[in-house]
Amino acid sequence: MAVLKADAAERLPPGLAGPGLVPSNEAMHELSIAEAILQQVDEVVRQSGQAGRVTRVELSIGVLSGVCADSVRFALGLLTEGTELAQTEFRIRQPGAECVCGECGQRTPIDDLVMACPQCGSSEIAIQGGRDLLLESVELEEGRR
Numbered sequence: 001m002a003v004l005k006a007d008a009a010e011r012l013p014p015g016l017a018g019p020g021l022v023p024s025n026e027a028m029h030e031l032s033i034a035e036a037i038l039q040q041v042d043e044v045v046r047q048s049g050q051a052g053r054v055t056r057v058e059l060s061i062g063v064l065s066g067v068c069a070d071s072v073r074f075a076l077g078l079l080t081e082g083t084e085l086a087q088t089e090f091r092i093r094q095p096g097a098e099c100v101c102g103e104c105g106q107r108t109p110i111d112d113l114v115m116a117c118p119q120c121g122s123s124e125i126a127i128q129g130g131r132d133l134l135l136e137s138v139e140l141e142e143g144r145r
C-alpha cells in the first residue's frame, strides 16, 4: 500500500466551499464538491508519478463547513459508478468546532454555530475549527509488479 499524503492537505478551491457557514441543501452544491474532490484525487495521483488503483481516499469535512458529508458521499458514489474509482473507499472525517469564550475562557465543543458562550452566555466568543474541506490522503494499491 502506498499512502500519498496530500501535502499539508490539499485545500479545495474556496469557491467550492460555498458561503461556508450557511448549510446548503442543494444537491448541486455537493455534486460540484464531489467533482472537485475527484479532480484533486486525480491530480495527487498524477503528481506522485505512481501507478495503481486508488483503494482509499480520506477526506475531512468539518461540521461547520456548510457541506453535508452524507450528500458528498452519495455524489461520489454517483460520479464514480462504472469508473476505475468505483471500488474506492471514501472515508470522511468530520472534525468538530469549538467555541472559545473571551469572557470566561471556556472552550466548548459545538456542532452548530452558536452566538453566545454555552457556559456563561457571553457574546465575546470566537469559533475555532470545523470549517475544513480537505482532501487528506489518497491510498494506492501497489501498481506494476
Ligand SMILES: [Zn+2]
Binding pocket: 101, 102, 103, 104, 105, 106, 117, 118, 119, 120, 121, 122
Ligand atoms: Zn463564557
